[in-house]
Amino acid sequence: MKAPGSTVKEILANIPEDRAEAFNKLHEVIVKNLPKGFEAGISYGGLGYVVPHSLYPDGYHCKPSEPLPFAGIASQKNSINFYHMGIYADPDLLKWFVDEYPKHTKQKLDMGKSCIRFKKVNDIPYKLIGELMKKMSVKDWVTMYEKNYKKKGK
Numbered sequence: 001m002k003a004p005g006s007t008v009k010e011i012l013a014n015i016p017e018d019r020a021e022a023f024n025k026l027h028e029v030i031v032k033n034l035p036k037g038f039e040a041g042i043s044y045g046g047l048g049y050v051v052p053h054s055l056y057p058d059g060y061h062c063k064p065s066e067p068l069p070f071a072g073i074a075s076q077k078n079s080i081n082f083y084h085m086g087i088y089a090d091p092d093l094l095k096w097f098v099d100e101y102p103k104h105t106k107q108k109l110d111m112g113k114s115c116i117r118f119k120k121v122n123d124i125p126y127k128l129i130g131e132l133m134k135k136m137s138v139k140d141w142v143t144m145y146e147k148n149y150k151k152k153g154k
Contacts, residue, residue, distance in 0.1 A: 022121035033130040037138030048072040079117040086136040088114035104128040
C-alpha cells in the first residue's frame with residue numbers, strides 16, 4: 001500500500017489518527033536504533049530504512065533507481081506492518097527474533113517472510129524492535145544481500 005506523502009514527514013503526518021501515536025513511536029524507535037549508514041526515506045512509495053545510493057550506488061537489484069531496502073513500516077487496513085529484510089535473509093537472526101518475541105508481548109507473532117503484522121497497536125514490542133535494528137550493520141546487510149539476492153554478472 002502506497003503511503004500518503006512523498007517525504008518521511010508527510011507520511012508520518014498522514015497516518016490515521018487511531019494509529020498515529022503507535023506508528024510515530026515505532027518510527028522513532030527504529031531511527032534511534034538504526035546503525036550508522038542506514039537512513040530513513042521513501043522506499044517503494046512507503047516509509048523505509050535504506051542503504052542510500054551514496055553508500056551502495058548499485059541500489060536494489062529489482063529497481064536500481066531505488067536505494068537498497070533494509071526495513072520499513074506501513075499502515076495497512078488491519079495492522080501496522082513492520083518489514084525487516086535481515087530476518088528474511090539471516091536464519092540465525094530470525095530464530096533470535098522468534099525466540100525473543102514472546103518475552104516482549106502476549107500477542108501471538110503474526111509474521112510472513114519479512115513482515116510482522118501488529119493488529120493491536122498497544123502490543124507493539126518497541127524494545128524488541130529497537131534491539132533487532134541494532135543487530136545488523138550496513139556492511140553486514142550489503143554482504144548478505146549480495147551473497148543471497150543480487151543477480152550475478154553474466
